[in-house]
Amino acid sequence: MTARLLWLDVARGLAVLAMFAYHFGWDLGHFGHIDPDIPYTQAYKAFGHAIAASFLFIAGVSLALAHGAVFGARAYWRRLALVLGAALLVSGATYVAFPASFVFFGILHCIAAASLLALPFLFWPWPAAFVAGFALIAASFFARASCFDAPVFWWTGLSTFEPLTNDYRPLAPWAGALLFGVGAGKLACLRLTAPMDLRAGAVTRGLAFLGRRSLALYLLHQPVFFAGFTAVAMLAAPTQASRFEEACRGQCVASGADARRCATACDCAAREAARQDALPDATTDEGRARLERIARACVIK
Numbered sequence: 656m657t658a659r660l661l662w663l664d665v666a667r668g669l670a671v672l673a674m675f676a677y678h679f680g681w682d683l684g685h686f687g688h689i690d691p692d693i694p695y696t697q698a699y700k701a702f703g704h705a706i707a708a709s710f711l712f713i714a715g716v717s718l719a720l721a722h723g724a725v726f727g728a729r730a731y732w733r734r735l736a737l738v739l740g741a742a743l744l745v746s747g748a749t750y751v752a753f754p755a756s757f758v759f760f761g762i763l764h765c766i767a768a769a770s771l772l773a774l775p776f777l778f779w780p781w782p783a784a785f786v787a788g789f790a791l792i793a794a795s796f797f798a799r800a801s802c803f804d805a806p807v808f809w810w811t812g813l814s815t816f817e818p819l820t821n822d823y824r825p826l827a828p829w830a831g832a833l834l835f836g837v838g839a840g841k842l843a844c845l846r847l848t849a850p851m852d853l854r855a856g857a858v859t860r861g862l863a864f865l866g867r868r869s870l871a872l873y874l875l876h877q878p879v880f881f882a883g884f885t886a887v888a889m890l891a892a893p894t895q896a897s898r899f900e901e902a903c904r905g906q907c908v909a910s911g912a913d914a915r916r917c918a919t920a921c922d923c924a925a926r927e928a929a930r931q932d933a934l935p936d937a938t939t940d941e942g943r944a945r946l947e948r949i950a951r952a953c954v955i956k
Contacts, residue, residue: 661859663717667869668862670709677703678877686884707762707824708832710869714766715773715784715836716843722777723844731774739767741870745822748878753821760810761822762829763873768810769830773837784838791831798827900925 680699684691693699722731742763750757758764776784795812803813812825865872900921907917 660720661863663713663720664863664866665859667710667713667866668864669866670706670713671865671869671872672862673702673706673709674873675876677706679880682877682880682884686888688884707829710762711766711769711824711829711832712836712839714770715833715838716840717836718770718773718833719777719784719837719840720844723841726777731770735767735770737870738763738770741874742767744874749821756819756821758820758822759818760820760825762824764810765824765826765829766833768826769833772826772830773834776834776837777841781838781841784834784841788831788834788838791826791834792828795825795828 677699680689681694683689684694721727742761745758745761745763772787773784776787799813799815801815802808803811804815806818808814809818810825812827812829817823903921903924904914904917907921908914912920
C-alpha cells in the first residue's frame with residue numbers, strides 16, 4: 656500500500672466512525688432512549704449530509720486514483736457490480752424492516768449511478784469533472800419541476816418534494832460530490848510529485864483498517880446496532896415490569912385497599928400491561944389513571 660492510499664483509507668475510516676455515531680444517535684431516538692425528534696432536527700440532518708458528502712467525495716477520489724494512468728475496465732466493472740449488489744441488498748432489507756420508507760436510492764445507489772456518470776470524466780481533463788459537479792448541485796436548486804414528481808424520476812432529485820425514505824441521495828445534488836472527488840483525484844495525480852509523509856501509528860492503522868472495509872461495515876453496523884438495542888429492551892423489560900408492579904402496589908395500598916388484594920391485582924395489571932406492550936408511567940397523571948383502569952379491570956376479573 657502506498658502512503659497516498661493509506662491516507663485515503665484513513666479519511667474513509669474517519670467517515671466510517673462518523674457514520675457509526677450518526678446511526679447510533681438515530682437508533683437511540685428510534686428506540687425511545689432520547690427524544691425521537693432529535694434525529695430529524697436540521698443540525699442532525701446536516702451532520703448526516705456531511706458524512707454522505709464525504710463518502711461520495713472519497714469514492715470519486717478513489718475512482719480517479721485507481722484509473723489515473725491506465726483505465727482498468729475489469730476492476731471498474733467489478734467494483735460497480737459489488738456496490739450495486741450491496742445497494743440492492745440494502746433496498747431489500749429496509750423494505751422488510753420499513754416497508755413504508757425503505758431505501759430505494761440511498762448512498763450506495765448514488766455511488767453506483769454516479770460512478771457510471773463519472774466514467775467519461777476519468778478520461779477528460781480535471782476541470783470537466785468540477786464543472787459537471789457544480790451543474791448537478793445547481794440543478795437541485797434551479798431545475799426542479801413537477802414533471803419529475805412521478806416515482807420513476809425520484810432518483811434524479813429534481814422532484815418538487817422529498818419522497819418518504821430512510822436514506823435519499825439522488826443524483827442531483829449528491830453525484831456532484833463524487834464528481835468533485837474525481838476532479839480532485841485527477842488534479843492530485845498531476846500535482847502530487849512526492850508521497851505523503853504519514854506515519855502509520857496504531858490509530859492510523861486502525862482508521863485505515865476501517866476504511867478498507869467500509870462497504871462491509873456499512874452493511875453490517877445497523878443490523879448489529881438494532882440487535883443490540885433489541886437485546887437491551889428485552890433485558891430491561893422485567894425491570895420495568897417490577898417497577899410498574901411496585902408503583903401499582905404503593906398506589907393501591909395508599910388508597911386504603913388490602914395489601915394482599917393489591918398484590919394480586921397489581922400482578923395481574925403488570926401482566927396485562929406487558930401483554931399490551933405498554934407499561935404506563937406511574938409518575939404522571941395519565942399513567943396513574945391508566946394504571947388504575949388496568950388494575951380495576953383485574954379486580955373485576
